[in-house]
Amino acid sequence: MVSPLKRYSPRKSGPACLPGNPAEETLVRRFFVEKIPAEEGSVTIAGSEARHITRVLRMGPGDRFVLLDRRGLRFQVVIRSTEQGVVTVFLERPLPSPPASPVQLFIGQAVLKSGAMDLVIQKTTELGVNTIHPFISQRTVVRPREDKRAKRVKRWQDIAIAASKQSDRSRPPEITAVTTFTELLQRPFPEETLKIILWEEEEGRDLKSTLRSTLDRSKAVLALVGPEGGFAPGEISRAQEAGFRPVSLGPQILRAETAAIALGAVINYESFTPKRKDT
Template identity: 45%
Template sequence: MWSQSEKVRRFFVENLRLKKDGSCVISGSEARHMTKVVRMRPGDRFELMGGEGERFLAVVRSIGPRQVLVDIERALVASAPSPVEITLCQAILRSDPMDYLIQKTSELGVDRIFPFFSMRTVAKIESEKFEKRVRHWQGVAVSAAKQCGRPLPARVSSPTSLPELLIGLSGEECLKVVLWEEEESMGLKGLLKESAKKERVIGMVGPEGGFSMEEIRMTRKEGFIPVSVGSRVLRAETAAMTLVALVQYEWGDLG
């Protein structure tokens, strides 16, 4: 007898369509993963996650060359979302640190990730490769959601420039913070404790070399509050994880 407390494999289908008989066809990368990597067999049970937060206990009925037919046994109770929506604006890092950042902040419950190019961005991505890179990043977020059991993965947007990003975020009614290693008077933890809770937080983290003074001025103009996360000099990916964890601890569902 399977229970939700047991460790179970999870698979994610963005556009989940159930047939009238309670079955569902899984194709594409998830089908390949099920058959070629995990080597599931008819009768194997797993958790099926949909792009709108649906969760089901499902069982493999049959396996074809390019698709897997499964039967839905019952709906599962989805975990409650965090009371705070977290958007992470992240200056693009080198490949491995960026993947690690997306994985870990997704596990911590970030909702949206906006990658952007800043003045000191080291990593270079040709515009014609944006779509491929975003698909890769989204795959990392989906894998993280499956691993930790969150009902929806973080959504990763296409890379943009900092000025374009700030224009898109103007007028947002929420708490906006930018991590800046030179900020000495305002800490993120103190700001969260002193501020009235908001339903949404937008956090911005710079690249390996940090933000320039001009970029900090730009963010301030759009309502971002420069904050620090302590005296330690953190890697960009560690800083992003710390930001998300602090917001979830003070205002969200962590701890």
């Protein structure tokens, strides 16, 4: 019996592949679903992803792309049909996931104004953060109402998914519900987690030296980044009592969103070990 996949052949050019040798087509389109039912052999895609596939990219039966899910699964898929706003694809073959960082990164970010917070979510996702914990602190300017917080988190999750596809992450980061600074200090984290809190007034300990002296023993980093007005001195004291080390990013006073992105970039750089090619 002929497999249904044989009914479709890849297009030799078009939105699903880069120009070049058709025999070595590179799949450059990545789309996301919450869960890929690998055992079923096919997936239906609806909503914004289906609209992007059909209306923006004008892809159709026979086109191939990469499908990702929240668990880190990824498959090469081929479109079977596009009907009534739903895209049905066949799972052709599993694909290997990109290598993960050897160090887990958790960022506690005080809620910022909309544009700045969106930027933090996008860029820290690109830099490989595993979990983002939004929180309300003493000097937080934007304090979403209880009934609006779930909608705000959903928006951040959508931004994280888009950034994950663009940066070819194995899975998007988890974004937890908005909490308070006190509650975040009390949450359990993996053993041997390096806990740091960014503080512009810290003079004796910088981020680089702290990472280089502890990353070989720590498998995770939990870093707290304050709001537009920074942390209050009392919050720094409470964080220290909870095991956090105040660290500085340097002599400059950075905007809150810049601090979070710089933090992610430095930790990503310090923990990354490139693979050596055999010579």
